[in-house]
Amino acid sequence: MSRNILITGGGTGIGRAVARHFAERGEHVIVTGRRPGPLKELADEAGVHALVCDHTEPEALVGLPAELPDRLDVLVNNAGGNTDFDADGKSDLASYARDFRANLDANLVSAALTTQCVDGRLASGGAVVHIGSIAADQGAGAYGASKAGLAAWNVDLAGRLGPRGITANVVSPGYIADTEFFRDQLTDERREWLIASTATGRPGSPTDIAEAVAFLASPAARHITGQVLNVNGGAHKTR
Ligand code: NDP
Numbered sequence: 001m002s003r004n005i006l007i008t009g010g011g012t013g014i015g016r017a018v019a020r021h022f023a024e025r026g027e028h029v030i031v032t033g034r035r036p037g038p039l040k041e042l043a044d045e046a047g048v049h050a051l052v053c054d055h056t057e058p059e060a061l062v063g064l065p066a067e068l069p070d071r072l073d074v075l076v077n078n079a080g081g082n083t084d085f086d087a088d089g090k091s092d093l094a095s096y097a098r099d100f101r102a103n104l105d106a107n108l109v110s111a112a113l114t115t116q117c118v119d120g121r122l123a124s125g126g127a128v129v130h131i132g133s134i135a136a137d138q139g140a141g142a143y144g145a146s147k148a149g150l151a152a153w154n155v156d157l158a159g160r161l162g163p164r165g166i167t168a169n170v171v172s173p174g175y176i177a178d179t180e181f182f183r184d185q186l187t188d189e190r191r192e193w194l195i196a197s198t199a200t201g202r203p204g205s206p207t208d209i210a211e212a213v214a215f216l217a218s219p220a221a222r223h224i225t226g227q228v229l230n231v232n233g234g235a236h237k238t239r
Contacts, residue, residue, distance in 0.1 A: 002026050002027050002028050003022075003027050003028065003073035003074060004027075004028045004030070004068075004069045004071055004072050004073050004074075005022050005027050005028065005029050005030065005072075005073060005074040005075075005076070005217070006030045006031075006032070006068065006072055006074070006075050006076065006118065007019050007022075007029065007030070007031050007032070007076040007078055008031075008032050008033075008053075008055050008075075008076065008077055008078050008079035008110070008111075008114055009032065009033055009055070009078045009079030009080065010029075010031025010032060010033060010039070010042065010048070010050075010076075010078065011031060011033035011035065011037075011038030011039040011041075011042055011050070012033070012038050012179065012180050013176070013178070013179030013180055013181060013206055014078055014131060014173070014176060014179055014206045014209045014210070015031065015033075015076070015078040015079070015131075016031075016038075016042055016206065017205075017206030017207050017209065017210040018076055018078065018206075018209065018210045018213050018214075019031045019042060019046060019048050020042075020046050020210070021207070021210040021211070021213075021214055022074075022214070023046040023047060023048050024046075028049070028069070029046070029048040029049065030048065030049045030050075030051060030067075030068065030069075031043075031048050031049070031050050031051070032050070032051045032052070032053040032055065032064075032079070033050075033052065033053070033079070034052065034053070034054050035052075036050075036052050039051075039052065051064070051067050055079045055110035055111075055113065055114050056105040056106060056109060056110045056113070058113060061113055061114065061117045062117070064114075064117055064118065065117060065118060065120070065121060068118065068121060069121075070121065071121060071123045072118055072121040072122050072123060072126065073123050073125070073126045073127070073217075074126060074127050074128075074129070074217045075114070075115065075118060075122065075126075075127075075128045075129070076128075076129050076130075076131070076213055076217075077110070077111035077114055077115065077128070077129070077130040077131065077150075078130075078131040079106075079110055079111075079114075080106050080107040080110065080111075080131065080146075081106055081107070081181055082103065082135075082143040082181070083099065083102040083103050083105075083106050083143075099142065100142040103141075103142035103143050103145070103146045104142070104145070104146045104149065106146065107133075107143070107146035107147055107149075107150060108146045108147075108149045108150050108153065111130050111150055111153075112153060115128060115157065122161070122164070122166050123166075124164055124165035124166065125165055125166075125219070125222075126165075126166045126167075127166065127167045127168070127169070127216060127217040127221070128157065128161065128166065128167070128168040128169075129168075129169055129170070129171055129213050129216050129217055130150055130151075130154055130168075130169070130170045130171070131170075131171055131172075131173065131209070131213075132147045132150055132151050132170040132171065132172035132173075132228060133147040133172060133173060134172060134173065134174045134175075134230070134232050134235060135147050136148035136150070136151055136172065137172075147172075150170065151170050151172070151228050154168050154169070154170050154226065154228075155226045158225040158226030159226065161225075162225055162226075167216070167221065167222065167224060167225040168225055168226065169216045169221075169224060169225060169226070169227050169228070169229060170227070170228040170229065171209060171212045171213055171216065171228075171229050171231055172228050172229065172230045172231065172232070173204055173208075173209050173231050173232060174194075174198065174203075174204055174230075174231070174232025174233055174235040175191075175194035175195070175198075175203045175204065175232075175235070176203060176204045176205065176206060176208070176209060177203035177204070177205065178205065178206065179206060191203075194235075197235045197236050198232065198233035198234055198235045199233060199234030199235075200233035200234060201233075202233065203233075204231060204232065204233055208231055209231055212229055212231045216229065
């Protein structure tokens with residue numbers, strides 16, 4: 001029987017690779033995002049079901065369950081990003097507060113709201129997988145704090161879902177090339193440093209992350225919960 005799998009922010013990058021991975025194996029995949037364009041493209045390409053939704057907005061999420069199947073087997077909280085690379089350099093306190101909160105909303109609050117919103121649909125034997133980041137261990141400003149918070153919150157979530165036979169884990173990527181995450185904000189020097197900091201000497205790919213998500217969402221991982229799985233090519237954790 002195919003499983004029902006919800007992937008937030010699934011129109012591009014890592015989420016898209018995760019969606020394709022499951023869809024190619026016959027699972028019923030639902031992807032969300034704010035921009036209809038990438039979602040439609042993926043829906044046409046991979047036969048997934050696409051929904052426009054902003055996961056930081058409770059008002060938008062309230063309507064989500066009505067669009068979902070009664071039973072949800074896997075939730076992948078992937079939507080997120082670094083909403084302002086200079087957040088910690090702001091001198092104006094109001095801007096600093098706005099940018100700091102935007103990072104927490106994008107990566108931590110969005111995952112908590114989404115999980116809360118679909119909690120009643122999560123089926124026994126199911127899995128929740130969040131996409132964290134190596135930034136959580138690097139002291140990487142508001143973004144790193146939001147991903148560290150996600151891992152901390154997940155420990156509580158795992159404790160709550162465990163008795164229902166549902167696991168909750170974090171996949172924590174290092175530098176992943178070929179996504180919109182860094183857009184044009186990564187200098188050549190910084191890219192070279194990110195690659196040089198790995199043991200494997202290469203950036204990760206969205207497919208590397210999809211494989212790890214698929215494992216944690218599989219029955220083979222049923223005794224793994226409340227954990228962070230680092231998928232970073234052995235990258236060292238200093239900036
Ligand atoms: P992308 O920018 O390609 O993917 C992020 C996706 O999330 C987009 O499709 C975006 O679509 C969607 N999204 C963002 N905010 C929201 C929101 N509020 N509601 C709904 N959808 C949203 O980058 P990645 O694939 O690289 O990023 C995926 C995850 O991986 C993120 O959580 C990121 O923090 C994490 N990560 C990435 C790393 C990398 O090196 N690339 C390293 C470590 C972690 P739209 O704008 O249309 O909403």
